[in-house]
Amino acid sequence: MSGGEFALIDRLVRALPCRRGDVLAGPGDDAALLRPPPGMDLVQTVDTCLEGVHFPSGLDPADIGWRSLAVNLSDLAAMGAEPAWGLLSLAWPRADEAWLDAFARGVAECATGPGLDLVGGDMVRGPLGVTFALTGFVPPGGALRRAGARPGDGIWVTGPLGGGAAGLAALRRGEPEAARAFLRPRPRLAEGRALRGLASAAIDVSDGLLQDLGHLLKAGGVGAVLELERLPVDAGAAAAGAETGLAMALGGGDDYQLCFTVPPAHAAELAAIAADWSAPPACIGAIRAEPGLELRRKGRPVAAPGGGWDHFAEASP
Helix, strand or coil: CCCHHHHHHHHHHHHHHCCCCCCCECCCCCCCCECCCCCCCCEEEEEEEEECCEEECCCCCHHHHHHHHHHHHHHHHHHCEEEEEEEEEEECCCCHHHHHHHHHHHHHHHHHCCCCEEEEEEEEECEEEEEEEEEEEEEECCCCCCCCCCCCCEEEEECCCCHHCCCCCCCCCHHHHCHHHCCCCCCCCHHHHHHCCCCEEEEECCCCHHHHHHHHHHHCCEEEEEHHCCEEEEEEEHHHCCCHHHHHHHHCCCCCCCEEECCHHHHHHHHHCCCCCCCCCEEEEECCCCCCCEEECCCCEEEECCCCCCCCCCCCC
């Protein structure tokens, strides 16, 4: 079927050509040769997606390609970065040109909008796993960080939560048409860039709101109060019932919205920059000095449901 590893690599390279002028040498050399723009800070991230861990076995390879890249792009979005270059390491159990073509199509569809070039990588035989290492740019000192939230800051999210968990549940029920939020998550790159200089802290919601917000609070040495009635719940999650939908929104993960904090004095500025976002941002609570995260419903404290992804916790979902 194929001419071996190098023919397959060449097939992938042809499907994902380099278009950026700052790529001086891409695939075909021992390493990529790149020219960063003068004076910009570099932002780098790497993430691995494994079959049976991050996505179900037997998934359409185009969806695997899109999803594996999108979750990495979301990390750049959380830093307010402009994507530039990517490296790919692909492990798969057997050579399959049709599979590779579909996978490359999904990657290309996800990469085209952000203007990302795939500049190199590796391909090995093994259990199916996709690793992307991405590099982006931010103006000097302009990166969004997890640390920085201060008491009184509002806690915001860029859109509805729970869609990723609801999509995965639909996929497990054999309803792929209802699983798009899980299969094709959209990293909030434009929103992240718009929040530079405005948000005091930011993180992407990949492992569940409660867990990821907890990381932001720990980094800033602060606590928070969340008002559950303000939480925007994805329609797919809400369709599972009010309490189930709320649990998906709080702990389901795989949403790739941004959770960020903004001082109250800048709320009007946030409304102005968010006017053309795909969904209006929602203020779901406030930062406080006292450590810990308190959930409230109609002003009364409520217990937090379990949830959030942890690879090495015994009770990970």
